[in-house]
Amino acid sequence: MQQDSRQDVGPVAPELAAVEVAPCSRGAAIAKAALGAAGLYGALAAGPLVRRAFAQGGGGDVEILNFALTLEYLEAAFYDRALEQVDLGDEVREFAATIRDDENAHVDALAKTVRDLGGTPADAPTVEFPFSDEAAFLELAQTLEDTGVSAYDGAAPAIRSKELLATAGSIVQVEARHAARVRLARNAPPAPNAFDPALNQRQVLRAIQPFVAS
Amino acid sequence: MSSTDQPDRPGALRRAVADPMSRRRLFAVAGGAGAAATLLAACGGDDDTTTSGGGSTSTMESTTGMADGDALAQFGEGDVGILNYALTLEYLEAAFYADVAASGLFKGADLKLIRSFGRDEAEHVVALRDTVRAMGAKPAAKPRTEFPLDSAEEVLDLAATVENLGAAAYLGQAPRIESGEVLAAALSIHAVEGRHAAALNTLVGESFVPDGPFAKPADAATVLDAVQPYIA
Numbered sequence: 001m002q003q004d005s006r007q008d009v010g011p012v013a014p015e016l017a018a019v020e021v022a023p024c025s026r027g028a029a030i031a032k033a034a035l036g037a038a039g040l041y042g043a044l045a046a047g048p049l050v051r052r053a054f055a056q057g058g059g060g061d062v063e064i065l066n067f068a069l070t071l072e073y074l075e076a077a078f079y080d081r082a083l084e085q086v087d088l089g090d091e092v093r094e095f096a097a098t099i100r101d102d103e104n105a106h107v108d109a110l111a112k113t114v115r116d117l118g119g120t121p122a123d124a125p126t127v128e129f130p131f132s133d134e135a136a137f138l139e140l141a142q143t144l145e146d147t148g149v150s151a152y153d154g155a156a157p158a159i160r161s162k163e164l165l166a167t168a169g170s171i172v173q174v175e176a177r178h179a180a181r182v183r184l185a186r187n188a189p190p191a192p193n194a195f196d197p198a199l200n201q202r203q204v205l206r207a208i209q210p211f212v213a214s
Numbered sequence: 215m216s217s218t219d220q221p222d223r224p225g226a227l228r229r230a231v232a233d234p235m236s237r238r239r240l241f242a243v244a245g246g247a248g249a250a251a252t253l254l255a256a257c258g259g260d261d262d263t264t265t266s267g268g269g270s271t272s273t274m275e276s277t278t279g280m281a282d283g284d285a286l287a288q289f290g291e292g293d294v295g296i297l298n299y300a301l302t303l304e305y306l307e308a309a310f311y312a313d314v315a316a317s318g319l320f321k322g323a324d325l326k327l328i329r330s331f332g333r334d335e336a337e338h339v340v341a342l343r344d345t346v347r348a349m350g351a352k353p354a355a356k357p358r359t360e361f362p363l364d365s366a367e368e369v370l371d372l373a374a375t376v377e378n379l380g381a382a383a384y385l386g387q388a389p390r391i392e393s394g395e396v397l398a399a400a401l402s403i404h405a406v407e408g409r410h411a412a413a414l415n416t417l418v419g420e421s422f423v424p425d426g427p428f429a430k431p432a433d434a435a436t437v438l439d440a441v442q443p444y445i446a
Contacts, residue, residue, distance in 0.1 A: 098423060105427035153401045162389040166431070169388045169401065173381055173429035176405040177412035181422040189330060190413035194337035196405035198398065 061164055062119035064155050067201060068168070069110040071151055073124040074208055075144055076103035081129055082137045092134055092185055096141075099178045106171055113164070128213040138186050140211075145179035147199065147207040148172075154198035282390065285434035290351055293396050296387045298354035299434055300400070301342040303380055306441055308335035309359040310376060319366045324417075328373075331410050338403050345396070358446040367418075374414035378424065379432060379440055381407040386431035 079100035082088065088096060111121040131137045152172035159165045180190035199207070289298035311332030314320065320328055346353040363369055384404035391397040408429065412422035423429075 095422065098421075102423060102427040109428075149405050153398070153405060156388075156401055157394045157398045166385075166389045167428070169385050169404065170428040170431070172401065172405060173385055173408040174423055174425075174427055176408035177422050177429075180409035180412035181416060184413055184416055190327075191331065191334060191406050191409035194334040194406060195341075195399070195402040196409075198402060 061160055062114055062117050064159055065110050065114050065117070065164070066119065066122040067155065067204075068152065068171075069107060069114065070122050070125060071148055071204070071208070072103050072106040072110060073122075074127055074211060075148060076100060076107055077124070077127045078129055078141070078144060078211070079103060081127075082131065082141075086131060086134060086137050088134050088137070092138065095181050095185070096137075099141075099145075099181070102174055102178065106174075109167070109171075113167075126213045127211050129211055135186075138182055141182045142179065142186060142188065143207065144211075145175055145182055147204060148175040149179055150197050150199035151201075151204040153196055154200050154204070282386070282434040285438055289354055293391055293393050294346060294349055294351040296391055296400075297342055297346050297349075297396065298351075300384065300387070300403070301339065301346065302354045302357060303383055303437070303441070304335050304338040304342060305354075305356045306359055306444060307376060307380060308332060308339050309356075310361050310373070310444070311335060313359075313361055313363060314369055314373070317363045317369070319363065319369055324366075324370075327413065327417075331373075331377075331413075334406055334410070338406075341399070341403075345399070359444050360446045361444055370414060370418050374411065374418050374420065376441075377407055377411035377414050379437055381411045382430060382432035383434070383437040385429055386433050386437070388431075 079096050083093065083096055083100060114121040129140060131140055149172055152168055152175060156165060156168045156172065159168055176196065183190045183192075286295045286299055289295040289302070311328055315325065315329050315332060343353040361369075361372065381404060384400055384407060388397065388400055388404065391400055415422050415424065
């Protein structure tokens with residue numbers, strides 16, 4: 001069903017139609033799914049993001065890494081913004097800074113790995129976050145971290161290199177820990193499911209689309 | 215087909231593996247339609263995403279422990295051995311939380327959290343056990359366990375230790391798993407163990423990310439040594 005709807009996605013915006021998609025490579029399928037998400041959930045917002053994440057090509061692991069890199073950029077910017085602009089309590093400020101540093105470390109490692117594999121790292125997206133107080137920040141942080149966990153868990157089985165898989169696993173555990181910490185601060189269950197759900201790229205883009213300005 | 219153990223949360227891993235027709239569903243173990251399964255289905259590729267060498271090189275830290283063969287041999291070969299190893303750890307965790315919940319040391323929010331984590335571990339046990347059976351192998355036996363339950367503080371410290379170890383154990387095995395569907399399920403459980411570990415670390419005043427931005431794996435020998443004192 002997902003496959004069918006993805007194949008049915010036509011050019012919903014000129015900028016999306018300009019993206020070349022080869023018939024049947026793994027990377028093409030990812031790009032198609034992403035374009036489908038853009039078409040369904042907001043082409044104007046997700047289009048440039050999708051192009052950044054996928055237009056570099058490279059296929060396989062490089063495209064997966066660039067997708068992860070885009071998410072990590074988004075997360076790092078999110079905590080940067082909150083630490084600069086929101087009046088946070090001491091406890092929240094302390095763990096938000098820790099998480100921000102973790103996300104920046106993930107950005108650096110992913111970008112470097114993409115380059116080492118001969119690819120071009122995705123650019124940082126321009127982001128907008130609708131928060132003005134600590135409660136709104138924490139609510140969005142929970143969404144972003146839970147989504148990050150699910151994005152890695154969804155993508156990891158497609159990673160070809162064992163070494164990269166190990167690294168992705170090492171990052172996703174840290175995302176899960178972030179999610180639990182944020183949830184505790186909101187008095188929400190730190191582990192709401194016995195099995196953390198996986199999301200595909202389409203679902204991930206849908207979740208983050210509201211925060212991407214360009 | 216329907217689970218009598220967990221009627222409202224049927225073991226996804228069990229469900230997935232029990233249905234050999236549905237490769238796609240395997241990746242849905244962990245929730246929505248898995249990207250990998252969809253992609254592989256779309257392109258008619260083979261379903262083994264983990265055996266190609268890939269030839270990739272990377273400067274990312276390699277965290278794969280490759281000396282696990284001996285420690286895991288007692289549990290079986292290949293993925294069955296890994297699943298039975300994980301099952302043994304989950305049995306241990308589930309028994310620990312059951313003992314703690316019954317100890318009377320906790321009430322209120324703490325007891326609620328402990329029960330919730332205990333339910334997660336019990337679900338992992340069911341899913342892993344049934345998966346081993348579905349693969350035609352014999353599940354590891356439930357170990358006899360004994361835990362020190364002297365004070366709430368010590369129990370929470372031990373809980374944090376066990377959960378951090380469990381998360382590291384899954385991380386250590388992930389790159390060794392051959393089957394894409396077992397890998398997807400293991401990653402899904404791994405993230406939950408990471409959540410438990412972070413929550414407990416926070417409760418006992420430790421960092422929720424004790425390894426920094428990149429969690430460290432543990433090999434089977436290290437993990438089994440660490441839990442040995444609690445196996446009677």
